[in-house]
Amino acid sequence: MTGLLNDLMHDRADTLGAPDLDVATIVREGDRRLMRRRTAVVGGGVAAAVLTAVALPTAFQSALPSGDDRAVDPPFAAAFSAHLPVYALGSTVHVDGRTFDVGREVFSMVQTDTGVVFTDPDGTVWSATGSGEPVAVGSTHARHPRLETDASLVAWMEREGDQPVYAVLDQSSGEVRRSSLGAVPGMGWLRDEADPALVYAVDRQEVYVRDARGLVAWNPATDEQRVLGEAGGFTVDDVQAGLVAHGIDHPETGETTYRVGPALGEGNVVPAWNGFALSPDGRYLLGESDPDEAAVFDATTGTSQDAMAEGYSFSVFYGWVDEDSYVGLGMNKPYDTTPIDLLSCDVGAGCTVIAEAIGTIDDGVVIPIGESMDE
Template sequence: MTDLLKDTLTQRADLTEPPPLDLDAIISIGDRRLRHRRVATIAGTALITLAVLITSLTLIKPSEQPAPASVPFTERRATYAVGSEIHFGPDVISTAPYKLRAFVQTNSGFVFTRTDGGSLFLADGKQVRRIGSGPGNLGALTVSGDGNLVGWVEALAGRDESVIYDVAAGRELVRTPIGNQRGPLVDPVSGPRIIAIDGDYAYFGTYRGVYRWNLKTGQAQTVGKNLSPNAIRTVANLRHLYQIPLIVPGEGTSIAVADNPSDDTLHVYPGQQGWLSPTADYLLTAPNDPGHVTPPPAPLRLFHTATGKELTLTHPGHPRLIFSQWLTNDTFTAVGLRPAANKPHTNSPVDLLTCSTKSLTCSTTTPAFSTYTFTQTPAGTTTPFALPIGTPIYRLNR
């Protein structure tokens, strides 16, 4: 290459400038690419998460879902039953497919008998299952003060057996025919019954007298050899509620409360029926119903057992009450009959009341929950509603 050609090429190269760089455009292109990568990553992550969630949900079985909260049966609430439903405060416990005849509340649920048979069942809001194994006809149900045990008398061929059943454990603690053998000299007016389950003792009213059964040792002690099965009405906090005179058949003329049954007592109360509060501080009494309804609708009278003093209980609008249960030592529930209930052939509504031994008043808890009417049964006529007292409300056919 000649020096002239070389100089010419060099001069032209120096005069030529590179094209200018558009930095804003380059940055914009880079941002768009980065955003595209982020969106793709987020979308992919979301799809993976959704797939994992769907897979997890398909693997969860219904049985593994959290169970509904248990009903607090250790509480005592205003309670009644109609048909196949037990109304326990705001909760409704079904006894379907069975219609309920009589029931009591335990700490594990409601123990009930059905209208068409002698079998015993437990309803706890989750299921209804048969308990007990005896084949006989069942008498009234009696529940312990702490709500763990239920007792009844089972009628078998030639004898009756007294039964104490532990609901929580699902087993019988006692089954005995003690005192229940029938004979030609047995008074058929008042049959065997479980008087009470109080602390470590169960009290059996039998044809041969009243027995106190020690639930820990299995030993029985005679409380009154010549007492009728109904002579002692109940026992609460080791205090006995019993009839006066003590040794007579039937219902007596009045009732008394003492540590040991005796005609020689300090305080005697009017009436033939009575209900002690859990600590036996208070007593409600009622006369027998002339219409042969049990438990009797009556103007309940309230007494303080330590002094024997009557406390005036007011329940305006409800001249007669049917006792239901003690909720605490200071409150109880009762069914209030309206004035129209005294008139024959009326479907008078009944109200559920809650009463206080402190305010000495009753307030309506559930108005018009049923009617004061009776339907025919083999043993008599019963109301369409039941209370947690272990027996139906019935009227004898006389």
């Protein structure tokens, strides 16, 4: 026996004609999103982690063991404290021309001043310094991880049943602090969900999160919490020096106003379609002026300039070397299979290649952006 509800749903569904889908359009849109996402995911919250990271390794040689000293495989601490560039291929972390294996595939990763924190494909969060075995420090969304960092702090979202929990690791001490703050059961995981509980950024000692109250700056050491704006209608992309790069939606017009300021709705408007990473002093914002159009915005003047690197069909930028130099990737078609170059660029000037052909997207190259390279 079937019931009314079963009969109804099958009857209604069976009357439906075949959908009129254009696969070519779907593929084209998917490819466009991939390019946009690769730009977007490399922005959020990693500026401090890669601060000074991509100054050429030679600039840091004095801070590192040299010559014969390096032949005895010194610990990686010096390389991490000098913020030398890091990337991963499979389970291997590359830094300062050397590698160490973390024993499981690196799915997403951030770089701190003492090591890396990464997620594996199962969503386990691991802390690794290159000395000893990686240590499991938590768990997060397996397919859509989001790690945020500044200095030695790394933050991510966890779940206890249906309850969102904010977790913060101080990698220098190994201590993990957890709190549900103002999150309530049932809040979503992802930014595009209606009511998500999120970690947006770490800036110095504060973790910027979204809970049921809105945008909250939380100091996990003191548990002090500052509510910076009510929930709904905003997106935060990065926080640096207390300045929040954010967009505020205007449902009545469908427009979004993008600002860099100390709180939601405050600060100068910048003509950004999307924002990724603030410079350490909060003056410049890496972002897009239009979809797939990389740009650098000056938050003090509201102006922008293109940020595409010559010689590449696509370039993405994910962090700042210093107050006016930033780092990114140069990519050519086909994007999944063409080796990627690591770039360093100056505001108002060009880019230089600092590491050539580090791998391909299909090889599983992971850069320290805190999110999956390929969802």
